[in-house]
Amino acid sequence: MRNLMKYKIWYLVFSAVVILPGIVALLVWGLNMSVDFTGGSVFRYEFESGINPEDLRQVYVQKSIDVKYSVRTKPVEAQRNNEIKEAVSAVFPNSKQLSFETVGPSIGAETTRSAFVALSWAVVGIMAYIAFAFRNVPKPYSSFRFGVSAVVAMLHDAFLLVGLFAILGHFKNVEVDGLFITAVLTVLGFSVHDTIVVFDRIRENLGKLPKQMDIEDVTNYSVAETLSRSVATSLTVIFTLSALYVLGGDTIKMFVLAMLVGIISGTYSSIFNAAPILVLWEKYAAKKKK
Amino acid sequence: MFKNIYVRLGLISALTTLALLIVLPRTPIKMNNSFIGLDTTIGGYNIELSGGKFKKDLRDFKKGLDLKGGIRIVLEADVSKIDAGERDIALESAKDVISKRVDLLGVTEPYVATTKSGDQYRILVEIPGLDNVTEAVNLIGQTAQLTFKQLKPENEWSEDKMFEYYTTPDSWENTGITGADLKGADVVVADQTDIQNQGKPQIKLRFSDEGREKFSELAKKNVNKPIALYLDETGVPLSMPVVSADLAQGLTDDPVISGDFTFETAKSLSIQIRAGALPVPVKVLEQETIGATLGAESVQKSFFAAGVGLLLVVLFLIFRYGRLGILAGVALFIYSVLTLAIFKLVPVVLTLPGIAGFILSIGMATDANVLVFERVKEELFWGKPKNLAIHLGFDRAWNSIKDSNISSLITSFILFQFGSGPVKGFALTLAIGIAVSLFSSIFVVRTFIEFANVRGEKKNA
Numbered sequence: 001m002r003n004l005m006k007y008k009i010w011y012l013v014f015s016a017v018v019i020l021p022g023i024v025a026l027l028v029w030g031l032n033m034s035v036d037f038t039g040g041s042v043f044r045y046e047f048e049s050g051i052n053p054e055d056l057r058q059v060y061v062q063k064s065i066d067v068k069y070s071v072r073t074k075p076v077e078a079q080r081n082n083e084i085k086e087a088v089s090a091v092f093p094n095s096k097q098l099s100f101e102t103v104g105p106s107i108g109a110e111t112t113r114s115a116f117v118a119l120s121w122a123v124v125g126i127m128a129y130i131a132f133a134f135r136n137v138p139k140p141y142s143s144f145r146f147g148v149s150a151v152v153a154m155l156h157d158a159f160l161l162v163g164l165f166a167i168l169g170h171f172k173n174v175e176v177d178g179l180f181i182t183a184v185l186t187v188l189g190f191s192v193h194d195t196i197v198v199f200d201r202i203r204e205n206l207g208k209l210p211k212q213m214d215i216e217d218v219t220n221y222s223v224a225e226t227l228s229r230s231v232a233t234s235l236t237v238i239f240t241l242s243a244l245y246v247l248g249g250d251t252i253k254m255f256v257l258a259m260l261v262g263i264i265s266g267t268y269s270s271i272f273n274a275a276p277i278l279v280l281w282e283k284y285a286a287k288k289k290k
Numbered sequence: 291m292f293k294n295i296y297v298r299l300g301l302i303s304a305l306t307t308l309a310l311l312i313v314l315p316r317t318p319i320k321m322n323n324s325f326i327g328l329d330t331t332i333g334g335y336n337i338e339l340s341g342g343k344f345k346k347d348l349r350d351f352k353k354g355l356d357l358k359g360g361i362r363i364v365l366e367a368d369v370s371k372i373d374a375g376e377r378d379i380a381l382e383s384a385k386d387v388i389s390k391r392v393d394l395l396g397v398t399e400p401y402v403a404t405t406k407s408g409d410q411y412r413i414l415v416e417i418p419g420l421d422n423v424t425e426a427v428n429l430i431g432q433t434a435q436l437t438f439k440q441l442k443p444e445n446e447w448s449e450d451k452m453f454e455y456y457t458t459p460d461s462w463e464n465t466g467i468t469g470a471d472l473k474g475a476d477v478v479v480a481d482q483t484d485i486q487n488q489g490k491p492q493i494k495l496r497f498s499d500e501g502r503e504k505f506s507e508l509a510k511k512n513v514n515k516p517i518a519l520y521l522d523e524t525g526v527p528l529s530m531p532v533v534s535a536d537l538a539q540g541l542t543d544d545p546v547i548s549g550d551f552t553f554e555t556a557k558s559l560s561i562q563i564r565a566g567a568l569p570v571p572v573k574v575l576e577q578e579t580i581g582a583t584l585g586a587e588s589v590q591k592s593f594f595a596a597g598v599g600l601l602l603v604v605l606f607l608i609f610r611y612g613r614l615g616i617l618a619g620v621a622l623f624i625y626s627v628l629t630l631a632i633f634k635l636v637p638v639v640l641t642l643p644g645i646a647g648f649i650l651s652i653g654m655a656t657d658a659n660v661l662v663f664e665r666v667k668e669e670l671f672w673g674k675p676k677n678l679a680i681h682l683g684f685d686r687a688w689n690s691i692k693d694s695n696i697s698s699l700i701t702s703f704i705l706f707q708f709g710s711g712p713v714k715g716f717a718l719t720l721a722i723g724i725a726v727s728l729f730s731s732i733f734v735v736r737t738f739i740e741f742a743n744v745r746g747e748k749k750n751a
Contacts, residue, residue, distance in 0.1 A: 081424045102577045110407060118708035125700045133693050182643035182716050186650045189701050189720065193654060193694040197661065200690040229657075229664040236606060236660070237653035240599030244649075247595035252642065259646065263653075 004227075005220040008276035015156055015273055022163015025170060031162070032169030034177035037112045043084070059088050115181050119188075126192055127151050130199070137203050140289065141215065145281050146203075150195040153274035157191045157265045158184055161258060179255045187262025190237070194230060194270040201226050202278070215282045219275050227271070234267040295744060298737045306624050309631035311335070312348055348634055354641030354715065360418035361426055364576040367411040372570070379561055381411050384570040386562075387521055388413055391430045395420065413572065423579045436469030436563065439518045439527075440508065447515045455516070456530055462518050465508050471501025475563040477556045480548060491556040492546040493563065505545065509537040519563065528562050596649070600626070603656060611663045617738040618659040625655050625730035632722050643716040647702075651723020654698060658731030661687040677743060684736055691731070695724050 127147040134143035161184055168174040201222040209218055241263065245256045312335075335348045355362055367384055369377045381404050389402045392415060401416040420426060439462035441447060441455065455461045473496045480487040497505055508517065513535055518527040531547045551559070604622060607615035629648065638644065666683030674682060699721060706717035 102574070114709060115713070118705050118713060121704045121708055122701050125704050126697055129697050129700050130693075133696070178713075179642060181713065182646050185701075185705060185713065185716060186646050189650060189698050190653065192701070193657070193698055196694040196697055197657075197690045200693055204686075204689070225668070226664075229660050232606075232610060232660045232664070233653065233657040236603045236656045237649075239602040239606060240596065240649055240652065243599035243602060244592065244595045247591060247598060252592065255642070255646070 003220055004223050004271075005216050005276065005279055008216075008279060011272035011276050015269070019156065019160045019163055022160060022166055025166040026163050029166055029170040031166050031176045032174065034175040037176070055091060059084075059091050111178070119185075122185075122188070123151055123154075126154070130196065134199065134203055138206050140286060141206065141282055142285070145278060145285070146199050149274050149278040149281065150192055150199065152277055153195050153269040154188050154191045154266075156269045156273050157187050157262055160265045161187060161262050164261060165258070174254055179252075180258060183255055183258035183262065186259055187266055190263055191266030191269060194233070194266055195274045197229065198223060198226050198270050198275060199278070202275075215286075216279050219279050223271055223275050230267055230271060234263060237263050295737060295741055298733070299741060302624065302734055302737060306627060309627045312631040312634055313627055315350065351630075351634055352637045352639045354639045354644070355416050355418060356641050358418045360416065360579075361420050361423045362417075362576070362578045363415045363423070363427060363430070363574060365413040365415065365430075365572040366575045367413055368571045368573065369411050376564070377411065379564065380570050381413070383521070383562060384572065385413050388415060388430050388572075392417060395426070395429070412575065423577050427574055427577060435521075436472065436528075437520050438465050438467040438505070438508065439463060439520055440465050440512055441515060452516075452530075455518075456526060459520070462520070465504075465517075467501060467504050467508060471498055471504060472496070472563070473498055473501075475560040477553065477560050478546065480546075487548045490548065491551045491553050492548040493551075493556055493560045494544050494546045495563070496544055502544075509533050509545070510539075513537060521562065529559060592645075600652070603652075607656070607659070611667075613742070614663050614666070614739065617735060617742065618656075618663070621659065621730050621735045621738065622652070622655065624734055625726060626652070628730065629723055629726045632726065633719070636722075638718055638722070639715065640719075641715045643713065644719040647716040647719035648723055651720055651727055654695065654724060655727030655731055657694075658687075658691045658727060659735055661690055662731070662735070680739055680743070684732070688732075691728070695728060698724055 127150075130147035130150055131143045134146045137143050137146065165174060165176055165180065169176065202219055205218050205222050205225075206215075209221065213221075238260065241256055241260045245253060245260060365388070367381055369380055372380050385402055385404050389400075392400045392402060395417060399418060401414070403414045405412045405414055415426075415430060417426060442461060442463045445451075445455065445461045447455075475496065476494050477491050478494045480490050480492050495505075512533045514533065516530045516532045519529045519531075520527045529547055531549070537545070547559070600622065604615070604619035607618045607622075609615070611618065629651070632638070633640065662683050665687040666679050669679035669682045669686075670676065702717040702721040702724070705713050706721070709717060
């Protein structure tokens with residue numbers, strides 16, 4: 001059997017290197033948040049010929065609306081839209097307003113808050129369940145460490161995804177909207193699901209394998225046993241998502257891409273993050289006891 | 291009871307057939323040959339049982355606004371001037387008024403709902419298939435006010451014109467009396483002074499002093515003619531009582547509306563009037579024109595893509611696990627049909643996040659099969675006989691399947707509890723999907739495999 005856990009430190013280093021650019025991007029540029037979160041108005045226009053964006057901007061400035069990006073503005077009341085539409089078509093006779101959308105600042109703040117609240121509770125719930133479900137792991141191992149390791153691996157996937165979209169937001173102007181939150185949730189769900197399968201096998205083997213095998217050997221053995229299942233399951237999801245990405249509608253491409261990246265990362269993190277963290281932590285705890 | 295394999299197979303086929311009938315859209319079946327002549331349709335039922343008490347419309351999936359396109363408006367209701375105890379009533383009545391206005395737009399399946407967020411009272415309006423948000427906001431964003439109206443002078447009153455006036459807001463004119471003149475409306479029981487209505491419930495209108503004077507004047511001018519109580523400029527009046535002859539000298543007591551009321555109808559009218567006296571100004575918080583994220587063409591494309599994806603999954607399972615893979619493929623089909631049938635029955639409003647939840651649950655359903663099959667492979671590798679290996683495979687994989695799915699269920703319950711609109715949709719389809727996947731991957735697949743084994747043994751014997 002190949003010794004997969006031999007390079008455990010390097011897996012963690014690799015993960016850190018992969019998510020680092022995204023985290024830097026997140027800190028430097030932040031996310032390109034859609035009005036779903038920030039509150040604001042979005043006006044979409046169609047012009048028959050190319051226009052100078054500055055001219056369009058001027059129309060809004062004269063209406064004393066502070067323009068943030070193209071024609072994304074602070075929340076504008078619906079009643080004012082007709083007035084604005086007329087002003088725009090006075091300058092650009094061949095324009096057509098495609099859509100007009102307003103999200104009040106309170107709703108924007110609420111969406112952000114409820115997403116975070118839901119996520120935090122999900123983390124707590126998952127940790128608590130794993131601690132409970134694994135309560136009978138043989139001593140000296142602790143079910144609490146299983147729970148935390150699974151959640152850390154899950155957060156790795158969240159950071160990878162959010163970081164990637166911070167980069168995409170800066171360079172490709174990709175917006176983070178309500179759908180992105182859904183994609184992140186999907187990935188987190190999958191990641192934990194995946195990790196639990198690996199941990200479950202570790203728990204089973206801890207009771208079954210000879211006592212002289214330490215946690216590293218047992219984990220190594222368990223990961224090797226579940227590896228083909230992990231790959232097979234991920235492949236099936238990846239097949240479905242790839243088909244959606246290639247053949248599905250344009251509007252959901254970014255959504256599907258986020259899920260695709262996240263599922264791959266989720267599979268990786270269960271094997272190469274969750275398991276090594278558990279091994280390192282259990283070993284550290286055992287050493288401290290001595 | 292489920293020990294007998296044929297009972298189980300029968301149960302599975304019955305369930306699947308039922309689910310198929312629910313899921314299928316209206317499909318014509320025509321067969322014409324020498325054996326059978328068949329010309330009928332199946333699927334897409336619209337069920338009505340026991341005189342409309344039980345209704346189930348199975349003609350189509352309920353699609354969310356992001357799949358259909360349309361406009362979405364969130365209104366904030368200002369209830370700050372209303373007593374805390376009456377805020378809920380006022381909000382409900384504001385919602386009723388807005389529903390009626392939305393109905394005037396003549397679109398199919400508009401959705402109007404009230405929500406409370408902290409101490410904010412809101413009304414959510416979703417109108418599919420409309421794209422002029424400004425017009426819609428102007429129509430529904432006005433404050434509803436209770437007004438008392440009299441017939442315009444040119445309109446003669448007679449009993450047989452009652453229905454015409456009732457349905458034509460244009461036949462009425464304002465009298466200057468509004469909900470602001472009203473202090474309340476209560477249900478009372480007529481006493482012996484009212485011989486005709488004795489013992490029947492009535493609605494007593496309590497006016498302010500000024501309002502009482504105004505109403506007294508109005509009644510004098512309209513003896514034996516109706517007065518209409520409009521909660522909105524449009525639609526039909528809440529009530530259209532005829533002023534009785536004994537009011538010719540003006541009011542002596544609080545006026546009552548009497549008629550063929552039951553206590554329930556009297557109570558509901560009094561609530562509506564009371565709520566109408568509490569005007570709820572609304573403010574637009576959020577509005578959105580949604581150009582169907584997945585336009586009609588895109589929805590078809592995505593369904594096709596999902597189909598191709600599923601096919602790839604099945605091919606992969608067959609490639610990897612041989613005959614077991616075929617069984618898993620059939621189980622996956624049954625799983626999809628059952629889940630979709632539940633979506634239609636509940637009904638679950640399908641949105642893009644909801645579909646994502648469904649896809650994730652397909653992944654988890656497949657995973658349960660993969661877990662079992664890998665386990666069976668391992669047991670075979672350790673030299674166990676085939677039957678035992680299958681048995682052990684299911685038993686030993688059960689722990690992993692249980693733990694991973696319960697944790698996913700917990701996640702979806704939490705997301706449903708704390709999340710907002712789209713997140714809720716995701717959580718709901720995921721939870722339903724997980725529940726069905728447990729049934730399909732354990733019960734269905736196991737039955738299939740045991741059945742295949744029983745037949746295999748018979749052949750060998």
